[in-house]
Structure formats: structure tokens, C-alpha cells
Amino acid sequence: MAPSLEEPTQVDFDAPLKAAPKLVAPEPEHCPGPESQQAGQADSCAGCPNQAICASAPKGPDPDIPLITARLSSVKHKILVLSGKGGVGKSTFSTMLSHGFASHPDNMVGLMDTDICGPSIPKMMGVEDETIHVSGEGWEPVWVKENLGVMSVQFMLPGRDDAVIWRGPKKNGLIKKFLMDVCWGELDFLVVDTPPGTSDEHLSVNSFLKASGVDGAVVVTTPQEVSLLDVRKEIDFCRKASIPILGIVENMSGFVCPGCKHESQIFRPSTGGARRLAEDENIPFLGAVPLDPRIGMACDFGESFLTAYPDSPACAAIKEVVRRVGEEMGLTSEEVLPEDDDEVEE
Amino acid sequence: MGLENVRNIILVLSGKGGVGKSSITTQLALTLSLQGHTVGVLDIDLTGPSIPRFFGIEEAKVRQAPGGWVPVDVHTKQTLPSRTQTNGEANGQAGHEVGALSCMSLGFLLRDRGDAVIWRGPKKTAMVRQFLTDVLWPELDYLLIDTPPGTSDEHISLLETLLKNTSPTPSASLPFLAGAVIVTTPQAISISDVKKELNFCRKTSIRVLGVVENMAGFVCPNCSECTNVFSKGGGEIMARDFEVPFLGSVPIDPAFVMLVEEGIRPQYPEGTKIDGQDLSRSEEHNGDGKAGLFVDKYRDCSLYPLFDGFVRRLLQDLGNRT
Numbered sequence: 001m002a003p004s005l006e007e008p009t010q011v012d013f014d015a016p017l018k019a020a021p022k023l024v025a026p027e028p029e030h031c032p033g034p035e036s037q038q039a040g041q042a043d044s045c046a047g048c049p050n051q052a053i054c055a056s057a058p059k060g061p062d063p064d065i066p067l068i069t070a071r072l073s074s075v076k077h078k079i080l081v082l083s084g085k086g087g088v089g090k091s092t093f094s095t096m097l098s099h100g101f102a103s104h105p106d107n108m109v110g111l112m113d114t115d116i117c118g119p120s121i122p123k124m125m126g127v128e129d130e131t132i133h134v135s136g137e138g139w140e141p142v143w144v145k146e147n148l149g150v151m152s153v154q155f156m157l158p159g160r161d162d163a164v165i166w167r168g169p170k171k172n173g174l175i176k177k178f179l180m181d182v183c184w185g186e187l188d189f190l191v192v193d194t195p196p197g198t199s200d201e202h203l204s205v206n207s208f209l210k211a212s213g214v215d216g217a218v219v220v221t222t223p224q225e226v227s228l229l230d231v232r233k234e235i236d237f238c239r240k241a242s243i244p245i246l247g248i249v250e251n252m253s254g255f256v257c258p259g260c261k262h263e264s265q266i267f268r269p270s271t272g273g274a275r276r277l278a279e280d281e282n283i284p285f286l287g288a289v290p291l292d293p294r295i296g297m298a299c300d301f302g303e304s305f306l307t308a309y310p311d312s313p314a315c316a317a318i319k320e321v322v323r324r325v326g327e328e329m330g331l332t333s334e335e336v337l338p339e340d341d342d343e344v345e346e
Numbered sequence: 347m348g349l350e351n352v353r354n355i356i357l358v359l360s361g362k363g364g365v366g367k368s369s370i371t372t373q374l375a376l377t378l379s380l381q382g383h384t385v386g387v388l389d390i391d392l393t394g395p396s397i398p399r400f401f402g403i404e405e406a407k408v409r410q411a412p413g414g415w416v417p418v419d420v421h422t423k424q425t426l427p428s429r430t431q432t433n434g435e436a437n438g439q440a441g442h443e444v445g446a447l448s449c450m451s452l453g454f455l456l457r458d459r460g461d462a463v464i465w466r467g468p469k470k471t472a473m474v475r476q477f478l479t480d481v482l483w484p485e486l487d488y489l490l491i492d493t494p495p496g497t498s499d500e501h502i503s504l505l506e507t508l509l510k511n512t513s514p515t516p517s518a519s520l521p522f523l524a525g526a527v528i529v530t531t532p533q534a535i536s537i538s539d540v541k542k543e544l545n546f547c548r549k550t551s552i553r554v555l556g557v558v559e560n561m562a563g564f565v566c567p568n569c570s571e572c573t574n575v576f577s578k579g580g581g582e583i584m585a586r587d588f589e590v591p592f593l594g595s596v597p598i599d600p601a602f603v604m605l606v607e608e609g610i611r612p613q614y615p616e617g618t619k620i621d622g623q624d625l626s627r628s629e630e631h632n633g634d635g636k637a638g639l640f641v642d643k644y645r646d647c648s649l650y651p652l653f654d655g656f657v658r659r660l661l662q663d664l665g666n667r668t
Contacts, residue, residue: 084394084462086363086495087531117496118361118539128538161541163361163549165497168467196363196495197393198464225607227364229459230394236462255564259571266564266575266598270607293575300534300577 062207068179069212075110075187077329078209080217080243084230086196088222089251089289091120092299094193097218099304100322100337102148107188107336110141112178113152114205115195116171117164122154126302131155138183151182168200175204196230198237206241215329216246218286221277223253223269228277235281246328247284249321250274252291256313266291284328287321290314348414348481349511349521352386352489354664356555357504357526359547361539363495365531366560368396369606370596371492374527376644377653379421379447381661383487386417389451390474390504391494393463398453400606402640408454414480417448426642444641450481467499474503478511489521495539497546505550514551516667524664525553527593531561532580544588554590555660557581562595567615572597591663593656602647611635612647 039045040055048054072078081094091113098111113121122128125144132155133140141149153164153174166174184190192209195201206214217238221231231248238245250273255266269276278285289295292314298305309315319337326336349355358371371387378385389397398404398418406418425441452463452473465473483489494500512523526547530540547554559581563572575598585592601612613635644650 086394087365087536088363091535117498118363118542120535120539123535123538161538161545163497163542163546165502165546165549167471167499167502171498198462199393199470200466200499203464203466222364224603226368226396226399229396229399232460233394233462236460237464240462240464255573255575257566257569257571258573259566260569262566262568264564264567264600266600266603268600268603268607270604291575293573293577296533296535296576 064176064180065208065211068176068208071180071182072184072190072209072212075184075190075212077188077331078190078192078212078214079246079325079329080192080194080205080214081220082194082202082217082234082238083196083220083227084198084232084234084237085221085227088220088227090196090220091115091124091193092295093218093220093249093251093289094191095121095124095299095304096306096318097322097325098148098189098191099306100319101189101191102145103306104336104338105147107147108186109148110184110187110190111148111150112182112190112192113150113154114175114178114192114201116153116166116174116201118195119152119154120299121150121193122152123302124299125150128154128160128302135183138181139177141182141184149184151178171200172204175201176208179208198233202237203241206243214243216244218246218325219248219283220251221248221274222251222267223265223273224267225271227267228271228274231274231277232281235283245283246325247286248274248278249286250288253288255291258293284324286324286328287317289317289321348477348479348483349489351483352486352521354487354522354524355489355491355508355512356524356660357491357493357552358529359493359501359526359543360495360529361497361541361543361546362530362536365529365536365540366596367495367529368400368492369602370527370529370558370560371397371490372400372606373602373644373649373653374657375447375490376641377650377657378488378490379445379641380442380645380650380654381657382443382445384423384445384485385447386483386486386489387447387449387451387492388477388481388489389449389453389492390477390500391492392452392465392470392473392500394494395451395453397449397451397492401447401449402606402609403449404453404459406454408450411482414482415450416482417450417484418454420447420449421639421641422446426639426645442645445487446484447641448484450477470499471503474500475507478504478507497542501546505552509550522664523552525555527555527660528557528590529560530557530581530584531576532559532574532578532595533576534580536576537580537584541584541588544584544590554588555663556591556593556656557585558593558656559595561598564598567600591659593659594652596649596652599647599649602649605640605643605647609636609640609643611638611643614648 045051083090102109113119127142130142141151143149323333360367375385375387401420409416423446428441513520516522564575565572582592604610
């Protein structure tokens with residue numbers, strides 16, 4: 001059979017999300033979908049071996065969503081960090097954002113890593129060898145410092161390098177557990193780091209958090225068009241899923257040679273970079289973070305770049321972005337990240 | 347069955363995103379083509395397809411023919427004008443034979459390049475299967491498969507379908523699943539994700555043909571000082587730990603980025619030498635340097651000799667197994 005050249009169909013964002021019933025045969029053509037209200041009753045269901053299974057599967061919204069909402073009712077602000085492209089610095093930026101928020105002693109911060117197949121957050125936070133503790137209340141996040149907790153699939157792996165070869169539904173199940181069973185406690189900020197793309201993890205996070213409300217998404221990109229191309233798709237995703245966009249951050253923008261201080265554009269913004277994209281899409285531009293090899297090194301060693309190199313230009317740029325994120329959420333910079341003494345002098 | 351015309355299949359994998367899988371795939375494809383082989387590139391990154399952008403064919407759309415999709419041609423089999431070098435030596439005596447190069451990507455199916463493809467696993471599985479079975483590839487010496495980051499739906503479906511339809515040893519009737527090229531960047535964060543991918547290859551018994559360390563070092567165009575922007579040496583150590591071949595390190599070359607982003611023929615300042623070979627060109631380009639085929643311009647890139655070496659090693663390795 002020749003494949004159709006139809007426009008790829010989009011998923012229904014409002015469809016109830018739950019485990020699909022176990023089917024005994026592949027879904028037939030024009031299948032209404034095992035999760036839909038007409039499952040088992042549509043015309044095309046006649047004669048399908050799955051008919052009885054689909055017809056008897058429970059209908060309606062996911063019963064776990066109220067549980068998630070109750071669990072997260074003590075979290076004041078929820079921020080997603082997104083990018084269509086991989087390796088642009090989502091995790092790096094998520095850790096910076098968390099460290100930034102947590103540098104205010106009154107803030108309680110949680111960081112959740114939803115990248116199931118390539119979790120980087122534990123290494124960047126220097127807690128790679130920790131494992132999860134289960135208490136009567138649920139799973140205890142791993143605390144990096146007294147006001148910064150982290151949760152990632154990495155903490156559950158028996159071996160550090162084990163591959164997590166999972167299909168979508170299994171990943172969704174784990175993300176749900178992260179939201180439902182982790183006792184985050186009273187949090188001021190929950191930062192959710194995501195994998196690249198626009199697929200299962202993103203849809204799940206969105207549908208699980210919809211009821212409890214997300215403050216918005218921070219979109220990370222690098223300046224070159226190859227990356228912007230994928231980021232445009234992510235913005236389209238946010239619009240379709242009605243996730244508010246707090247703004248766009250340009251990472252790895254410009255590299256200053258440590259030898260001669262000559263600035264090169266390693267990833268050339270041939271189409272105007274993130275600034276232009278933000279203008280075109282009419283979303284706030286939060287700032288540009290220069291490419292500093294020390295950021296990568298700090299991540300490799302699991303330390304906070306903000307405390308390790310407080311004087312670097314990259315550090316100032318990051319702090320500015322953290323404040324802008326706070327501003328977009330309607331917070332003052334005192335609540336988010338207090339100004340340093342030396343910065344006030346400037 | 348879409349793979350019956352394909353002789354060898356090579357996967358390009360990495361656990362980490364943004365390390366240059368698509369960039370490496372592009373360059374391997376160009377180099378194979380420059381060595382006279384017929385090459386196909388299949389992009390199974392469904393939610394972030396970059397291959398159309400790399401080959402500069404974003405406007406192209408897939409055509410439908412009876413029985414399947416027709417891949418998009420990048421260039422046909424032809425003879426390129428011989429390359430004149432500054433040292434006066436002609437590279438090929440009577441021009442340079444290149445093999446045909448064609449691609450297939452989800453990007454060719456989208457109405458608008460900014461459209462998001464928001465699919466859950468089962469839908470992606472079906473699409474990957476369709477890409478493997480319904481594309482009408484011409485006779486191909488090599489099919490390179492570019493993958494998304496991770497070890498999830500796309501990868502599982504890809505391997506499920508491939509293991510059924512290919513042979514793990516060279517055979518006359520089935521395509522030969524030669525193995526995988528693993529791409530990483532040197533820093534530890536990337537290495538730890540890529541180790542997961544190596545374990546994925548072990549579990550699925552895919553042979554690792556070699557590890558390429560991308561973005562290893564950046565030579566400042568102003569003072570020629572080499573900075574290891576993303577540290578160095580990690581890829582080689584990882585390859586040794588996992589007892590897989592290490593193909594080599596690829597530096598960041600802004601001229602290659604320019605070539606991809608703006609289609610400008612790579613040009614290096616006077617006196618640029620890489621591996622003792624003088625790459626600077628004295629003669630002026632006609633026009634703005636945008637003329638010519640992508641593959642032709644790539645011959646002037648400093649990365650070409652490097653990839654030429656990689657490909658020779660890969661092919662020798664494949665040849666030894668027949």
C-alpha cells in the first residue's frame with residue numbers, strides 16, 4: 001500500500017491521558033483510538049479483535065491528576081525549560097536557574113529532570129552517585145543543599161552507564177510518579193528540565209501539570225539557524241498546548257578567545273539569532289549567555305558556575321537572565337536573586 | 347520493502363543531543379559520495395529533523411510514486427571539475443567522480459518549516475517503520491541513518507525493523523547492517539549520556555564501527571590559538587574503556603558552519619595549515635563564493651581530509667568482514 005502524503009495529524013491536547021488498554025492486535029485503519037470516547041463503538045471497530053477490550057476500558061479523565069494537583073499545591077511557581085534542539089544547554093540552564101533561585105536563602109527550590117534516556121542533571125549538580133530514599137510519605141528528592149532538591153531517573157539506575165531503553169508509555173509512567181510520589185514539600189520554585197523534541201515527555205508534563213497551573217516555559221537555543229529551526233517547532237508546540245512562554249535565552253552566543261580576547265561567533269547567528277526569533281514570534285528575549293569553556297567544566301565537576309566564577313561576564317549574563325525570568329513571573333529581583341554588593345557599585 | 351536496493355546500512359547514534367550527529371552524518375555522506383559511492387541519508391529524527399537544512403534542501407517536498415515515497419535528490423552521479431590547489435598539483439587527473447546522494451526526512455513532509463510534530467511513541471513507531479519500508483531508494487551502496495538523541499521509541503522501532511529486514515553479516519539477498527558510528531563531544535556530561543548509547547548497542551548487539559569526538563577544540567581565526575571549548579580527549583578514553591575503535595577528533599570549523607548556514611565556499615586565511623597541508627587558497631573566488639554544488643564546495647573544507655580518512659577506515663573495516 002502506498003503511504004499517504006497527508007499532513008501528519010496532531011494529537012488532541014485535551015484527550016484524557018491514561019494508560020492505553022492492552023491490545024491483542026494492531027490498531028485497524030480509521031481506529032478512533034483506544035483512549036477515545038468511541039473506543040469499541042465506532043463503525044471501524046466492528047470485527048476488530050480489540051473491540052471488547054477497548055469497549056470495556058475505563059473512560060474519562062485520568063484519576064491521578066487530582067492527586068498530582070494536591071501534591072503540587074504547595075509549589076508556588078512551576079517553570080519548564082524547553083528546547084526543540086538537543087545540546088543547547090537546557091540542563092545547564094536549568095541548573096543555573098535553580099542555583100540562582102537557591103542563592104536566596106529564603107527560597108526553596110526543586111529541580112526535576114524529565115529526560116529519561118539522557119539524564120544530565122545529577123552529574124551537573126554533583127550528586128551522580130546518590131540513590132533515592134523512600135519514606136512513608138513518598139520518594140525523597142536528593143538534596144544538593146538545604147534549599148535545593150533534585151529528582152532524576154539516574155538515581156534509580158543500578159549502574160551509572162545503564163541505558164534506559166523505554167518506549168513512551170513507560171516514560172510517561174515515571175514522570176507521573178515523579179510528580180505524584182515525590183515529596184517536594186513547600187517549594188517556591190519547581191524547575192522542570194525536559195529532553196529535546198516535542199513528544200511523550202512534553203505532552204505528559206503538560207497534561208499532568210495543566211490542572212495545577214504552570215507559570216510558563218523558558219526556551220533555550222543556540223544562535224545558529226539549525227538550532228532555531230527546531231526551537232521554532234517548540235514555540236509552535238507551546239502555543240498549541242497553551243503553555244505561556246516566559247521568554248527565550250540564547251546560549252553559547254559568541255566566544256571570547258582566552259589568548260587574544262577576539263570574539264568569534266562559533267555558532268553563527270546567520271538569521272539574526274534568538275533576538276530576531278523573539279521579535280518575530282513576539283515573545284520576550286531574556287538575554288544572551290556567552291560561550292565560556294569554564295561553564296562546561298563547572299558542569300563536568302558538578303559545581304555551581306555562579307559560585308565558582310562569580311566575576312566572569314558569563315556569570316553576570318546568567319544572573320541577569322535569572323532575574324528576567326523572575327520578572328516575567330511577576331516577581332521582584334529581591335525575591336528572586338538579591339544583587340551582589342559589587343554589582344550594586346557598578 | 348524499501349531496503350532491497352540498499353547494500354550496506356550504517357547508523358549514526360548518540361545519547362546526547364546537539365553533539366553533531368546530523369553534521370557528522372552529512373559529512374560522512376558527502377565523503378562517501380566523493381569517493382564515488384551511491385549514498386542515501388535517512389533522517390529519523392521526527393520532532394527535530396535537521397538533515398534538510400544541512401543539505402540546503404529545506405524547500406524540497408517528497409513525491410509520491412506507486413508503491414512509496416521518492417527520496418529527495420541532493421545531487422546526481424556526475425563528474426566535478428578537478429580541484430586546483432595552491433601548490434599547483436591537480437587533485438584528480440580528469441575531474442572527480444561523485445556518486446549520487448539522496449535523502450529522506452520528515453522535514454520534507456511538513457507544510458511549514460516551523461510546524462511542530464507533536465507525536466507520542468506509537469505514532470513515531472509507525473512513521474519510522476514507514477520510513478524503512480516505504481521509501482523507494484535507488485540502488486544504494488550505503489544508507490546512513492541519522493537518529494534523534496536518546497534510546498527510546500525511534501531507536502527501538504528502528505532496530506526492531508532493521509533486525510528483521512537486514513543481515514548481520516554481508517549477504518547477497520539482504521542489506522548488510524554494518525553497524526553504528528557513535529558521536530560525542532569531549533566533555534564529561536556528554537560522555538556519560540553517550541556511554542548509555544554504547545550500552546544500548548551492546549544490548550541490541552549492534553556493532554560499534556567507531557567513535558567520533560566532535561567539537562574538539564576551536565582555532566581562533568584571529569590568533570590561531572586552539573581553545574578546547576568543550577574540553578578534550580573524553581571520546582578517546584571512552585572508546586578505550588568500551589573497547590571500540592576511536593575514529594578521531596573533529597575540531598569546530600567556523601568555515602563548515604558558514605558552508606551549511608550560508609552556502610559559502612570555505613576559505614581559510616593565508617598560512618592555515620592542518621596536518622601539514624596548506625589550505626589557504628590564493629586565487630579569488632568568482633562571485634560571493636556561493637556558486638557550485640554543496641559537495642563541490644565541501645572539498646575545500648578543512649574537515650574533508652579528516653572525514654576522508656574516517657571513511658577509508660570504515661570501509662576497510664567493512665571490507666575485512668566480507
